[in-house]
Every structure is written in C-alpha cells, then in structure tokens.
Amino acid sequence: MRLNDKVAIVTGSGRGLGRAYAEALGAAGAAVVVNDIDADVAKETVEAITGAGGRAVAEVCAVGTTESADALVQRAVSEFGRLDVMCTNAGALRDRTLAKVTDEEFDLVVDSHVRGTFTCGRAAVRRFREQGGGGRLILVGSPAGQYGGFGQTAYAASKAAIIAMVRVWSIETAKLGVTVNAIVPTALTRMAATIPALTEVVAAVEAGGPVPADLRRRGIGKVEDVAPLVVYLASDEAAGVTGQYIGFGGDRFAIWAHPKEAFVTHRDGGWSAEQLATDFAGFSEHLQSHLPPPK
Numbered sequence: 507m508r509l510n511d512k513v514a515i516v517t518g519s520g521r522g523l524g525r526a527y528a529e530a531l532g533a534a535g536a537a538v539v540v541n542d543i544d545a546d547v548a549k550e551t552v553e554a555i556t557g558a559g560g561r562a563v564a565e566v567c568a569v570g571t572t573e574s575a576d577a578l579v580q581r582a583v584s585e586f587g588r589l590d591v592m593c594t595n596a597g598a599l600r601d602r603t604l605a606k607v608t609d610e611e612f613d614l615v616v617d618s619h620v621r622g623t624f625t626c627g628r629a630a631v632r633r634f635r636e637q638g639g640g641g642r643l644i645l646v647g648s649p650a651g652q653y654g655g656f657g658q659t660a661y662a663a664s665k666a667a668i669i670a671m672v673r674v675w676s677i678e679t680a681k682l683g684v685t686v687n688a689i690v691p692t693a694l695t696r697m698a699a700t701i702p703a704l705t706e707v708v709a710a711v712e713a714g715g716p717v718p719a720d721l722r723r724r725g726i727g728k729v730e731d732v733a734p735l736v737v738y739l740a741s742d743e744a745a746g747v748t749g750q751y752i753g754f755g756g757d758r759f760a761i762w763a764h765p766k767e768a769f770v771t772h773r774d775g776g777w778s779a780e781q782l783a784t785d786f787a788g789f790s791e792h793l794q795s796h797l798p799p800p801k
Contacts, residue, residue: 507741510535513586514740515578517569517626518596520547522695523646523729525554527593530733531740532560537586540564541578541596561586569596569622575629588637591740592630593644594623597664599697601657612660619664623671627686631679640683644739645672647688647751652762653798669751673764676749685748687739690762691732692725692755717756727756768792 509531519528520542532538532555540555540562542548548564555562565581567574582589597619600611627643634641650658651665669688676686694711698704704726711717717727735754738744753760769792777785 507737507743508535509737509740512536512590512740513539513582513588514591514593515539515541515582515589515626515630516593516595517541517578517622520544520551523691523693523732524593524595525551526729526733527595527736528562529554529558530730530737531591531593532562533558534737534740535560536591536740537561537582538563539578539582539585541569542566543568568618569594569626570617571621572625572629575622575625578626579629579633583633589630589633589641591642591644592626593646593736593740594626594668595646596622597646597661599661601661602659603657604659607659615660616664619661620667623668627671627675631675631682631684634679634684635682640685640745642740642744643675643679643684643686644736645686645688647672647690649690649692649753649798652690652751655798672749672751680748683745685739685744687744687748688751689732689735689739690751690753690760691735692753692758693727693729693732694721695729698726722756723758725753725755725758725760731756768794 514531514536516524516528516538518524519540528538528540528551538555540548540551543566545566548566552562552564563581563585565578567577579589598614600615602611623645630641630643645668647668648665650662651669654662672686672688679686694704694708694717698708707721711728732754735752739747751762753762
C-alpha cells in the first residue's frame, strides 16, 4: 500500500507508538511532519525515516495551543505543499487516584490529550477545506477510555472525550470527504512497563526477545504491530471507513460498538423515588458491571 502523494502529521512521534506510526507512514511513501517536545528524539525519528529513503521534518512543540496546531499544519504545507493526514497521538500521563490527583496533573493530561486533539483536528480540517480533496483524521484512543482504569481519572476521561470527538467530527466533516476514526492501540510501551504483570515482559522484548504468543493473542504486541492500521486508515482504500473505533495490537483486531441503551422501560406518569425503590429490584438484572474485564 503506497502513500506517495500523501503528507501526514503525527503528534508525539519521537518515541513509542507515535514513532512507529510516523516510520510506517514514511515507509509507505508519505511525507511526515514529526512532532515531539523533545528535539533529540524528534530528530532521531526524522533520521530513521530519511535514512530509509523517506521524507520527514521535525516540528518541536507541545500540542494543546492553537499556535502549536497551526504551526504543525503550516510546516506540512511549507515543506511539502499540502496536508492529507493528521494523527493525534501526543499526550501526557499522570496516574493518580481521585483523592491524590492534583489540579496541575489533571490539567496537563486533559490539555495534551483533549485540547491537543481538538486544536490539531480543527487546524487540519480548516486546511482540508481550503485545499479540497478530503483528508484523514486518525485520533488515538485507549482501552482506558472505554473501560476506565484504577488511578486513571484524567487519562480515561481524556481518551473517552476523544472517542466522543470521533462521533461528532465524522458527521460534521463527511461532506468534505474527510474521514475520522480512532485507533484503540495496545502494545508493550513504556506505559505498559508500569503494569507489574508486564514489567519483565517489556524488558525482555526491549532486549530483543519475542512477545509471548498468549499476549499477542490478547492483543498485546510490539508498537510496530499497530502501525499498519494507521497506514491503512491514511490510504485511499479506507475512504469509506469513518466514525469507527478500532482496537488493534499483537494478533488481535476489534471494532468497538457505539454506546447504546442496555435496558429501557416505561411507567405511565413517571416515577417517584419510592416507586423507583420498589421497581429497582426488577431493573437490577440489567445493571452494567462497573469493573473492567479481566486481563
């Protein structure tokens, strides 16, 4: 699958999954604007892409502000003449339980993920409208945004908000020929290394070992395993795919369902609190589990 005429921006692409996305897009022929707050790792990603015969430049900035988003889009246009793909991968992580998370930590996570996705998505769509011909928004979600996770108030809220943006933006931009999808990646990253059950596995894989087959079956592989989905969604082949949240990693592919009501009933005249107390015994079998699925 070739992306020779495409120009892509990948935020947070100095390391980990973002770097894997940028390198895969570059290998497929797209010109890539690499973004990170760390100039050294951004340079390393650019050199990896150009060293393999691709085209790439670095734009060092923290996502979140309108100025940063506009600078990223302008860099793509000034260097490569257009923009076709915006992949919003960047974001901070500060795991704290509710009673311990600070205002500053919450704001950092939400600003980088939610505001960063919003400003970069808006800047990209404005460019897509100006140049015509459609475009691709590839937003990055997380299982935490679907299920929640202990200590992930800010992160889970941010990732859930990104899924909501997919629903809205895919409707708003359809007439422009712009597709909007979220990937929900799982991989052995630095974040995964903080999970006690995966710490040794991450270290072994980083040392060159294989990912255990049972983990791959559960959807946990290397960062490179997720990158083909980004390449596909960036391609012309995916022109008819929009408004989706796609889980991907290891040997596993999943399409997430849209939210829907699990149970509906009616009572003429509505309910009093006392009547609800009586009726809830019949409703309880329909209550949804508040716990994430076992890993």
